[in-house]
Amino acid sequence: MIRSINKAAAMALLLALADAHAASVSASAPIDRRALVERHDPHLTAIDPMAPLSVGNGRFAFTADVTGLQSLPDLYHDKGTPTETQARWSWHEDPNPHGYKLADANRDYTAWGRTVGYPTNTKTAAGQWLRENPHLQPLPQIGFVLAGAGARKLTAADVTGVDQRLDMWRGRLDSRVRLLGQPVSVSSAVDPDSDTLALRIRSPLLASGRIAVRIALPYGYTMADHHNPPLDWSHPDGHRTRVLAQTDRTLVLEHVRDAARYALTLASGTPLTIAHPGAHVFEIAPRSGDTLELTISFAREGRPAAHEAAAVVQASGAYWERFWRSGAAVDFSGSTDPRAAELERRVVLSQYLTAIQLGDTTPASESGLTTSTWYGKHHTEMVWWHTAHFALWGRPEFTARTLDWFRRTLPQARAVAQERGLQGARWMKMTGPEGRESPGGNPLIVWNQPHSIHLAELLYRDNPTRATLERYRDLVFETAQCMASMLHWDAANKRWVLGPPLWIAQEIYDQRTSMNPTYELSYWARGLEIAQEWRERLGLARDPDWENKRTHLSALPQKDGKYVALESHPDTWDNVDSRHDHPSFLMALGQLPGDGVDRETMRRTLHAVLASWDWKTKIWGWDYPMIAMTAARLGEPEAAVGVLLKSDGPNNGYTQAGHNPNTKLPVYLPGNGALLAAVAMMAGGWDGAPAHPAPGFPTDGSWVVRAEGFKPLP
Template sequence: MTLHRYVCITLFLAVAGAQAASIDRQALVSRHNPSLNSIDTMAPLSVGNGRFAFTADVTGLQSLPDLYWKTGTPTETQARWSWHENANPNHYKLSDANRDYTAHGRTLGYPTNQNSPAGQWLRLNPHVQPLPQIGFVLGGADARPLAAADVTSVDQKLDMWRGQLDSRVQLLGQPVSVSSAVDPGSDTLALRIKSPLLASGRIAVRVALPFGYDFRVKHNPPLDWSGTHTSTVLEQSPRLLIIEHRRDAARYAMTLASAAPLAIKRSGPHSFEISPSAGGDTLDLTVSFAQNGRAPAQQSEQVFTRSAEHWRAFWQSGAAVDFSGSTDPRAAELERRVVLSEYLTAIQLGDTIPAQESGLTTATWFGKHHTEMVWWHTAHFALWGRPEYTARTLGWFQRTLPAARAVAAERGLKGARWMKMTGPEGRESPGGNPLIVWNQPHAIHLAELLYRANPTHETLARYNELVFETADAMASMLNWDAAGKRFVLGPPLWIAQEIYDQSSSENPAYELSYWAWALETAQRWRERLGMPRNPDWENRRTHLSALPQKDGKYVALESHPDTWENVDSRHDHPSFLMAFGQLPGDGVDRAIMRNTLDAVLTKWDWATKIWGWDYPMIAMTAARLGEPDKAVDVLLKTDGPNNGYTKAGHNPNTGLPVYLPGNGALLAAVAMMAGGWDGAPDRPAPGFPNNGRWVVHAEGFQRLP
């Protein structure tokens, strides 16, 4: 990973006369290393590099897959480049799932018919393809899969400073130890395994290559072992096994290598059992993967060394926040969530293909990413002084500009209109998805964060096409209301609070503010490049509709101003708060927003459907309003669903054991609260209470606009 130099400012809150000192980052990270002493199926631990990850149960491998899948979080091996697509004999195209919507004097087709045959195929394809499952099996007279009752004396610890997972258990009353790490520069898993059971032949390591996922289950689908696929041995020797897996046109190669001789047994068409040759008690393996060609064999010692170097550099770069010394009893838990979220987002997000909401742990929405989540997934990297991760993901938007231009043209728009739910190729997925609009400004926002991290002509030149074409589409999505002498947004559209009728929704508060901010930001990019302001953008921005309000509070939509009158309108995301939280408040009246925040805190439906990213999002609004106590209270709110964090650091949400938008939003909120924002009060950590109970040491943060 390329390291960037940043000026670090140590901030202290509530410690009078304290001397500035750098945070002891190794101590900060190490005190939150996850440690397990029993089976916890909600907290399998992972090692990874952002595009490839291996998730293990307490044995250090994937030895109890059914138990973890049925009762907690699946244990899988995933790579963000591994995809499969079913045959399309009917030649379905996106327009085959269209439904007509009439508004503003014209009728346009949008692919919202997800239940049609075309819609079903297009939603399912392409989909992620899992990599092999690697786990212990019992051999000899005990030959069978491992059961939970076989596992005792659990002692498992993830060393995040080195990116190394160390697992010790007893199987059949005998000790077994496994250490694992992932190479930062290749998709390679290194394993060090030691047990007398290996020498006696009573256990072996089974490598099994699945057909794919059983997508009859929408989220966290089980692995499917039943379909037609091939696992071909390309090369085998005492120290090397190279296998090519093919399923239709999808393929990958696996290279298993060892410095010592191995006993390799093919136990089935798609499974292999690995044990030491000549009865040794140690296996020192690397398992490498490649989408194209063969993955070169790696040495395990070098992988462990490179992993340690990479993670030490990661933690020593960018920002850090330390709450030690705080007397608020919630401070230690917040610090734990933050450190674990830094690790989890680094191993699962920030790739050149945007992540699904479950990262590289399990499959959700067929592995496709939701572009409205890209801000929560990657903005925090830039705010934490690690903009290279944000840049990798933004590169996907640059590569898929042709697809976004095509979508814009089909809908009568200029520029590039971003798809909502898509795989690596950038094709829209049918459903309500194509009518979501709050994903549109994200590309501009992320580009602006990268410019603030590196305010050079090079940054402007790299992203100006992306910024300008996104702004062109956004401007052309606005329609002139002659009677009101203003531009309106929608219909049709689907707002961030996904509960309203798409065919009639018009002028959502959050999205209007985002439009105003993004168009003004695009204008500033033109000025930075010595270009005049775009007159069309300016006309539309300055004549944009006002944010809808009623009775002194903002409402979700001008067309449906029932937010505070209808209890059924007060669930899902209170997204209008983002206009003054995630965003700096274009068009926002602070007094009205303060009333709105108070109404959300007292009248919103906190008991049922509210998502993990809502809590940090609301905290950001409270911080901007100068309400740091409320910001902390909602950030750590316990009397609502979906705001818990497992021992592994994951933020489970309803039906989803892993939900990374929650982790990313937490990091964005803490970055803002600790590092500040444009126009923040001139004091350290302005988003945290100045009440003597919070001691906040923060360094290296970039301010939020």
């Protein structure tokens, strides 16, 4: 039956339909990616030591203070974030006259009727040397100094009129300040295909000879602190800087420290004045005029070629435009939730920061190419947070570069497995480029083991071809073989168990007795299932041993209707001291799809974490996005957004530069990477997600999410 309606109701209905149509059109229109990026370009108008800005290409980066160079290094290091020049290929190793080897740091651990040595002893000379070596070797510091009469270093009091902007669309840093009351401008960019920094500097202080560009080559880092150590200038005789070639427009230098070596080529389009006031110091100025255009190119082997500044700037601009136009994008600009703009800012800046620091074929440390942490070594349990988001954002080539390191170091991982009585390949936790384990609690961590399988699966989902399967088959199968051999048969309970010994992701439990952690058990099931699916895709039968262990794994431990961290110490909800560090059991349904998980038990567990976790004692930047992923999978988008942007706990802030400082660490890239993974999932969905767009965000109208190009999370 047709019912009549009044004119007011009819008009309201028409307006509602029109609004719905407009929203539909808006949601389907392409995102203006340039506008999206440019509205979040960092713009500084005062010195902010927590927010130096960087240009880079994934394996090489240059970080500058507000002068556009590294002119105030002590201020930025002591009060905020260091300004350094780094390359992922630049490493140094101290001499090893005693021939220390990893077994020299072993301690014995006995479980399941056998004793195995793990290199966990850092208190001996061998353990400390093995932990500190190899370590990152910093490249030169490049900054302004006052020249001529009254020559000295700059101070913050010399710098006024700050106007600095990072143009992320072009990968260019433009800095304008006044030094001694005179204008100085610096534009910088990094070449995408070579480790070359281009600088265009203009100032009347150059014409008058009052300033110069100082290039100082440090000995290395002060090793006493493995968190954010200062550069070491105290051993001038411990390294050598040699001039290989010099003309009126070029300078080629070689730096040597023990067996470590790099070279740099400085080139200018106009004649230069080059002073050499110290063994490792050079001061560069134009012979005449107020403009200085330089390129400084670095290489580990041979002499790097000279480049033209204009060509580098052009190449950088073309590369970054391609980057931003590729892959996924998300726009929150239509939202009324007051937190939306800040989330969008964090997302855009995190894409830039991870691209300039995490895209190399040697996995990055947790501070990337900004400063040194843990001697510059990478932690393989962080590789998922560092690189999974690239694949989810439709840029799988970054993930693939890092996964190639795992392929290259399979022989080292096989050797570790053999030493510990295991099969297949056992992945090292804290390591340098060569793949040698570092002593500490590191060798007992296990949640790094399935990462390479999960990342390979993300790459297969992006490119489901035989070629992808063949490329990573050995990596997947040997990693799974080791996972299977790490399990022990509990005859009394007719089940397979994980540990002891092990160090779970929540790093507060006794490593000698820890057994059956919730997250790691679920990850074992997921990793073995992916490996079985790869066998089937290659026309092979399922491995019967893997299948037996996968299907007879211990149940995920719980108590009083909630999951606990691990079976051997089920005190998560009884003891407040067990409710800090990572609530890693939530990852079983969040980062992972939930093998062995009961959803309602996990829901109660999530609510308990949100209500009673100790957010003050110790929690890290990646925990917030990780918890948000669990809330999203459970259909609780308000909780997901709330914890993602939680402001009353530590380590969830983001600087003007986009960095996520954590305790003792001014730069902590797992926070940025986890944020991107969570947003990819919340905006782009996951296997089995609700059919509506952006299933991880509230649907009450407060969030308008325009998303394109995302790959669903498994």
